[in-house]
Amino acid sequence: MDFSPTVTLDGARRLLVSFEGETSPPADGGDAPEGPEVQVAGRVMQFRMQGKSCFAHIEDDGERMQVWFKLDRIGEQPYAVVRLLDYGDIVGVRGRVMRTRTGEPTVVADAITLLVKALQAPPEKYHGLQDQETRYRKRHLDLLSSVEQRRHFAARTAVVRSLRRTLEARGFLEVETPILQPIPGGATARPFTTHWNALRTDVFLRIAIELHLKRLLVGGYRQVFEIGRVFRNEGLSPRHNPEFTMLEAYEAYSDYNGMRALTEALVVEAASALGPQPGAEQQGGAFPCEDPLRRSVAGRELVLTPPFRTVRMVDLVRDICGFDPVAEWDDLAGHARRLGVEVQTSDGPGATLFDIYEQRVESQLWDPTFVLDYPAEVSPLARHRSDDSRFVERFELIIAGRELANAFSELNDPIDQRRRFEEQARLRAAGDDEAFVVDEDFLEAIEMGMPPAGGLGLGVDRLVMVLTDSPSIRDVLLFPTMRPRHRDDETHSVAAHLSPSRRAEEA
RNA sequence: GCCCGGUUAGCUCAGUCUGGUCAGAGCAGGGGACUCUUAAUCCCUUUGUCACAGGUUCGAAUCCUGUACCGGGUACCA
Numbered sequence: 182m183d184f185s186p187t188v189t190l191d192g193a194r195r196l197l198v199s200f201e202g203e204t205s206p207p208a209d210g211g212d213a214p215e216g217p218e219v220q221v222a223g224r225v226m227q228f229r230m231q232g233k234s235c236f237a238h239i240e241d242d243g244e245r246m247q248v249w250f251k252l253d254r255i256g257e258q259p260y261a262v263v264r265l266l267d268y269g270d271i272v273g274v275r276g277r278v279m280r281t282r283t284g285e286p287t288v289v290a291d292a293i294t295l296l297v298k299a300l301q302a303p304p305e306k307y308h309g310l311q312d313q314e315t316r317y318r319k320r321h322l323d324l325l326s327s328v329e330q331r332r333h334f335a336a337r338t339a340v341v342r343s344l345r346r347t348l349e350a351r352g353f354l355e356v357e358t359p360i361l362q363p364i365p366g367g368a369t370a371r372p373f374t375t376h377w378n379a380l381r382t383d384v385f386l387r388i389a390i391e392l393h394l395k396r397l398l399v400g401g402y403r404q405v406f407e408i409g410r411v412f413r414n415e416g417l418s419p420r421h422n423p424e425f426t427m428l429e430a431y432e433a434y435s436d437y438n439g440m441r442a443l444t445e446a447l448v449v450e451a452a453s454a455l456g457p458q459p460g461a462e463q464q465g466g467a468f469p470c471e472d473p474l475r476r477s478v479a480g481r482e483l484v485l486t487p488p489f490r491t492v493r494m495v496d497l498v499r500d501i502c503g504f505d506p507v508a509e510w511d512d513l514a515g516h517a518r519r520l521g522v523e524v525q526t527s528d529g530p531g532a533t534l535f536d537i538y539e540q541r542v543e544s545q546l547w548d549p550t551f552v553l554d555y556p557a558e559v560s561p562l563a564r565h566r567s568d569d570s571r572f573v574e575r576f577e578l579i580i581a582g583r584e585l586a587n588a589f590s591e592l593n594d595p596i597d598q599r600r601r602f603e604e605q606a607r608l609r610a611a612g613d614d615e616a617f618v619v620d621e622d623f624l625e626a627i628e629m630g631m632p633p634a635g636g637l638g639l640g641v642d643r644l645v646m647v648l649t650d651s652p653s654i655r656d657v658l659l660f661p662t663m664r665p666r667h668r669d670d671e672t673h674s675v676a677a678h679l680s681p682s683r684r685a686e687e688a
Numbered sequence: 689g690c691c692c693g694g695u696u697a698g699c700u701c702a703g704u705c706u707g708g709u710c711a712g713a714g715c716a717g718g719g720g721a722c723u724c725u726u727a728a729u730c731c732c733u734u735u736g737u738c739a740c741a742g743g744u745u746c747g748a749a750u751c752c753u754g755u756a757c758c759g760g761g762u763a764c765c766a
Contacts, residue, residue, distance in 0.1 A: 234723035251723060282724050305699035305715055307727045314758045369766065415765050587766060
């Protein structure tokens with residue numbers, strides 16, 4: 182059963198083309214000349230059995246090639262194998278490249294090797310796999326039946342590669358920091374909890390990367406970044422998955438303005454790396470478009486050409502809601518009521534302003550917009566503005582109504598930082614289970630002196646969603662989080678399988 | 689969590705409003721014909737817990753209730 186392909190399917194096609202370039206076309210009525218011998222492998226996606234001859238299409242790595250089996254050429258025994266082929270089988274074929282009368286590049290077979298037999302029927306060959314649940318739960322079938330899906334997920338990889346390249350080109354060092362943490366910090370979110378048997382203690386899956394990267398700045402690294410999974414114990418939605426991929430980058434002696442330039446470069450270069458958007462929906466005659474920075478998202482044009490719009494949050498609120506939040510700082514709760522904005526009873530003016538912005542302004546932002554200067558109240562890790570301590574040097578990048586990135590001039594004053602942690606602790610005591618927990622290790626680290634720095638967090642999945650025009654985060658995750666599908670007895674059997682090892686470890 | 693919609697053969701789907709030859713089609717599977725096909729074609733043919741559990745009824749895929757799962761929306765979510 183030894184078989185190894187000598188060329189890819191695309192390679193075989195190129196061999197045929199170059200062979201034809203060196204050969205004069207056949208005389209009238211003659212069969213097309215046969216090119217060099219190749220060995221190719223792939224999965225049988227279609228075949229058309231015609232008695233003593235059979236055409237099949239095999240597919241491998243996104244490429245497709247026709248194979249032609251003829252009884253009188255391949256022989257009785259091998260042809261018996263052809264007769265037994267099923268959709269989904271993976272075969273190796275030795276043969277010669279040629280072109281059929283219809284002009285299709287084809288490997289005419291001299292030998293066939295059945296590499297693996299498919300025992301499960303593949304999805305319907307014409308419509309493909311339509312059921313959303315099956316496409317998410319059994320992604321291998323989704324990918325198998327759709328070249329487009331395989332290309333789509335390769336685009337995600339291209340984005341991540343571009344992010345990495347952009348940062349490395351600017352001198353950033355990629356690092357890896359713990360996912361299991363004794364105290365989850367760096368964001369306001371509920372964590373997933375797990376148990377460390379040996380130490381008989383609960384640990385948490387990280388909700389952000391932030392605090393460890395800042396400790397690396399204390400340690401003397403000037404530019405660091407990490408691309409990794411973070412986990413938040415929240416609901417599913419088209420824009421939220423409990424585990425998602427975050428890029429965080431920190432640069433000493435920079436600030437949020439430096440991070441703004443970096444963020445813009447990351448987005449623009451990622452879009453350029455993807456190239457022009459394929460098959461964008463026609464909208465106002467603008468698409469398809471050769472400019473990779475002009476894209477279609479949800480049927481609407483999105484222009485990513487720099488520089489991105491930059492505007493302060495208070496100016497946005499003033500322009501869209503019709504009042505000046507700074508001048509009317511003490512009446513923000515009243516404005517929120519008039520606008521029908523829902524606020525928490527514990528909200529101060531800063532949090533109320535943020536509620537108004539989030540509920541009335543943010544979703545209206547379409548083209549890339551840096552929203553500057555958030556209320557200090559909702560930004561416990563960012564540095565105050567020197568001209569107005571109610572606000573911090575922070576921005577979020579909004580594209581197509583979605584938050585893509587969040588950055589600030591990092592708070593590096595340990596005394597101020599401790600005060601803000603204690604304020605968060607008060608909120609937590611008052612029932613806010615998303616407020617920060619005081620992280621003494623982090624405080625001790627920055628008491629050593631953390632250089633002034635800019636820091637950035639970017640939602641990689643959301644960037645990929647925008648750049649690939651994907652309406653749901655599940656469409657950019659190969660295996661999105663799904664509600665576990667179980668029967669009662671299975672639940673118990675899983676527990677039964679897990680518990681002996683846990684007992685052994687704890688003994 | 690809440691609201692709306694969906695769940696019928698391995699796959700893609702009709703059938704549900706109006707209960708009663710409705711257990712159906714195409715593809716896949718099985719048998720046969722076919723040596724330039726392209727969702728090949730032609731003849732024959734197998735396949736079902738109509739999501740699950742109750743209820744109404746002489747009779748339920750169809751009506752009612754509950755449950756599960758999926759999708760869309762919404763909420764939580766820097």
